[in-house]
Amino acid sequence: MGNYFIYLSVVLSIIIFVPLYRVLAGPTICDRILGAGAIATKTMVLILVIGLVFNRLDMFIDITLAYAVLNFIGTIAIAKYLDILGFKKEKRGYKKK
Amino acid sequence: MTTDFENPIVSLVSRVLSPFIMLFALYVIFHGHYSPGGGFQGGTMLAAAILLVRLSSGSEVAQLQLKRGVGTILGSFGVLIYFGTGFLCLLLGGKFLDYELLARILPVSKVMAHNWGILFVEIGVGIAVMGLLVAIYDDLLEGDPDA
Amino acid sequence: MDLQHLLNLLTIILTAAGAFFLLVGSVGLLRLPDFYTRTHATGKADTLGIMLVITGLIINQGISVNSAKLLIIVAFVGLTNPTATNALARAAYHLRLKPWFKKDKQKKSEKKEKE
Amino acid sequence: MKQIFFLNSITKFILLFGFWLLLSGHYDVQHISMGLFSSLFVILFNLKLRKHYFYREKLDEARAKLEDVQPYRIRIGRLLYYLPWLVWQIVVASFQVAKVVLHPKMPIDPALMRFKTGLPNTEARVILGNSITLTPGTITVQIEDDEFLVHALMDASQSGILDGSLPTEVAKLYEKKPGQVLRKEDIKISKSNKGAEV
Known part of the structure; x- marks a missing residue:
C-alpha cells in the first residue's frame, strides 16, 4: 500500500506536465490561464498524495486548503481584469461607429 | 458603475466563502505551533478573504467590510x-x-x-500583514473608476 | 479476503480512476479546438478526478478528523471550480473570443475545395 | 425582517463554529474558547456587508413586492436530495467528456444557447448556473438578469436544458410546486458565427 501511493504521486507529477503545453502554446491569454488552473488542480491532488506518503496528512491538508483558496482568488482576479478589458474595448468600438 | 461588471455567480459565491476563508486564516494563526503556518501565512489568508470581496463586489461596496484608511492603521497597530x-x-x-x-x-x-x-506575537504579525496588504491594494486602485 | 484488503482495493480503484479523469481533463485541454470547448474538459473531468481521489483517501483514512477535512476540500473544490470556470468563460466572451462551430469549419473546407 | 436577520446570524455562527471544530484537532478549553472568539469576530466583521442589499437582490425584492409574495428561502430537505443527484450528474458528465475527448474523430458540435428562466431570486440563478457548468456538456457563459447564455458541447448535451428538467429541479429547491420555469419558445440556439448577435 505504501508503494502504491509513491507510484501514484509519480504518475500525477507526470500528468501535471500535460497542461503545461497549453500554458506555453495557448493561442489566447484565456487558454493560458485555463491551463494554469488545470495545473493547480492536479497539484492539489499531488500534495494530498505526498502527505499520505510522508504520513503527515493532517499537515498537508491545511496546505492544500490554503493552495485552493489562493488559486481561486488568483483566477478570479485575472478574470475580472480581462472582463474589464473586454468592456473597455467594446466601448471604444461603439464610439468609432 | 460596478453593476456593469457584476457577475452574480462570482459575487455571491465569494460572499458566501469569505467568512469561511477568514475563519481558516484565524485557525492558521492560532494553531501556528501544531501545523504549518503562523502569523504571516494567516495574515495573508485574511487579506485574501478581504480582497476576494473587494474584487467581486467592487471597491465601493467592500468599504462596508473594511474602510479604506483602516489598513495602514491596522498595520501599525500589529507592529505595535x-x-x-x-x-x-x-x-x-x-x-x-x-x-x-x-x-x-x-x-x-x-x-x-x-x-x-x-x-x-503571531496575532500582531497577522494583523500587520493583513492591514498592509489591503492598504497596498487600495492605494494601487486609488482614483480608478472601474475598481 | 478480509475487510482491510477490500478497503485497500477500493482505495486503489478510486484513486486510479481519479488519476485517469485528471489525465482525460489534460488531454482534452490539448485536443479540443477552442477556448470554450476546452473549459468543458477542465470544468468537469478535473472536478470528478479530484473528487474521486479524495474519496479514495477518505476510505483509506477511515472515520477521523482528517476525513472531515478532506470532505471540506471536496465541498470547496466543488463550489469554486465551476465558479472560476464561469468567470473565465465570461471574460473570454466579453473579450469577443469567437466560438468554434462545426458549420463554419465545414464551410471553410468547402471553399478551399472549390479553390 | 430583523428577526430573520438575527436568526440567520445565529445559524451562521453555529456553522462557523462547527467549521472551526472540524479544522482544529485540539479539543481543550483554550482552543475552543479561541474558536468561539474567532467565529464571533468573523460574524461581527461581516455584519455590515451582510445587511447590504446588492443590485440584483434589490431587483428581486422589488419583483417579490410586485407579485406580493414572501421572499423565498431554500428548503434544506430538498437540498439533501439535490446534492447526490448533482454528484451523479457530474459522474455522467465526466464520462461523456472522456468519451468525446478520447474518441479519435472527436464528434463535437458546439452551440450557444440563450434562454430565460422564471427562477425566484439571484441565489437560485447562481445555483442553476453552477449546476449547468457541472452537468453534461454545458457551461454557463453569462447570466444577465434572467437571461442565461450557455455553451453546449454536443447536441445530446442540450437535452437537460431543452426538456427543462434541470431548471425545474433547481426551482423545486425554493417552491414545492413551481410553475412553468422554462418556455420552449424562449430558447434560441445558434450554431454559427455568422448572423449571431455575439
Whole structure:
C-alpha cells in the first residue's frame, strides 16, 4: 500500500506536465490561464498524495486548503481584469461607429 | 458603475466563502505551533478573504467590510503589538522577546507564558500583514473608476 | 479476503480512476479546438478526478478528523471550480473570443475545395 | 425582517463554529474558547456587508413586492436530495467528456444557447448556473438578469436544458410546486458565427 501511493504521486507529477503545453502554446491569454488552473488542480491532488506518503496528512491538508483558496482568488482576479478589458474595448468600438 | 461588471455567480459565491476563508486564516494563526503556518501565512489568508470581496463586489461596496484608511492603521497597530510584547520582556528584565518573563505579570506558569507570548506575537504579525496588504491594494486602485 | 484488503482495493480503484479523469481533463485541454470547448474538459473531468481521489483517501483514512477535512476540500473544490470556470468563460466572451462551430469549419473546407 | 436577520446570524455562527471544530484537532478549553472568539469576530466583521442589499437582490425584492409574495428561502430537505443527484450528474458528465475527448474523430458540435428562466431570486440563478457548468456538456457563459447564455458541447448535451428538467429541479429547491420555469419558445440556439448577435 505504501508503494502504491509513491507510484501514484509519480504518475500525477507526470500528468501535471500535460497542461503545461497549453500554458506555453495557448493561442489566447484565456487558454493560458485555463491551463494554469488545470495545473493547480492536479497539484492539489499531488500534495494530498505526498502527505499520505510522508504520513503527515493532517499537515498537508491545511496546505492544500490554503493552495485552493489562493488559486481561486488568483483566477478570479485575472478574470475580472480581462472582463474589464473586454468592456473597455467594446466601448471604444461603439464610439468609432 | 460596478453593476456593469457584476457577475452574480462570482459575487455571491465569494460572499458566501469569505467568512469561511477568514475563519481558516484565524485557525492558521492560532494553531501556528501544531501545523504549518503562523502569523504571516494567516495574515495573508485574511487579506485574501478581504480582497476576494473587494474584487467581486467592487471597491465601493467592500468599504462596508473594511474602510479604506483602516489598513495602514491596522498595520501599525500589529507592529505595535509585536514590539510591545518584545519591549515588555525587556522592561521585565530579560532579553527582547524573552517570553518566559511574562509569567511575572500573567497569572500562568512559565511554559504557558511562553505559549501566550508566541500567540501575542503571531496575532500582531497577522494583523500587520493583513492591514498592509489591503492598504497596498487600495492605494494601487486609488482614483480608478472601474475598481 | 478480509475487510482491510477490500478497503485497500477500493482505495486503489478510486484513486486510479481519479488519476485517469485528471489525465482525460489534460488531454482534452490539448485536443479540443477552442477556448470554450476546452473549459468543458477542465470544468468537469478535473472536478470528478479530484473528487474521486479524495474519496479514495477518505476510505483509506477511515472515520477521523482528517476525513472531515478532506470532505471540506471536496465541498470547496466543488463550489469554486465551476465558479472560476464561469468567470473565465465570461471574460473570454466579453473579450469577443469567437466560438468554434462545426458549420463554419465545414464551410471553410468547402471553399478551399472549390479553390 | 430583523428577526430573520438575527436568526440567520445565529445559524451562521453555529456553522462557523462547527467549521472551526472540524479544522482544529485540539479539543481543550483554550482552543475552543479561541474558536468561539474567532467565529464571533468573523460574524461581527461581516455584519455590515451582510445587511447590504446588492443590485440584483434589490431587483428581486422589488419583483417579490410586485407579485406580493414572501421572499423565498431554500428548503434544506430538498437540498439533501439535490446534492447526490448533482454528484451523479457530474459522474455522467465526466464520462461523456472522456468519451468525446478520447474518441479519435472527436464528434463535437458546439452551440450557444440563450434562454430565460422564471427562477425566484439571484441565489437560485447562481445555483442553476453552477449546476449547468457541472452537468453534461454545458457551461454557463453569462447570466444577465434572467437571461442565461450557455455553451453546449454536443447536441445530446442540450437535452437537460431543452426538456427543462434541470431548471425545474433547481426551482423545486425554493417552491414545492413551481410553475412553468422554462418556455420552449424562449430558447434560441445558434450554431454559427455568422448572423449571431455575439
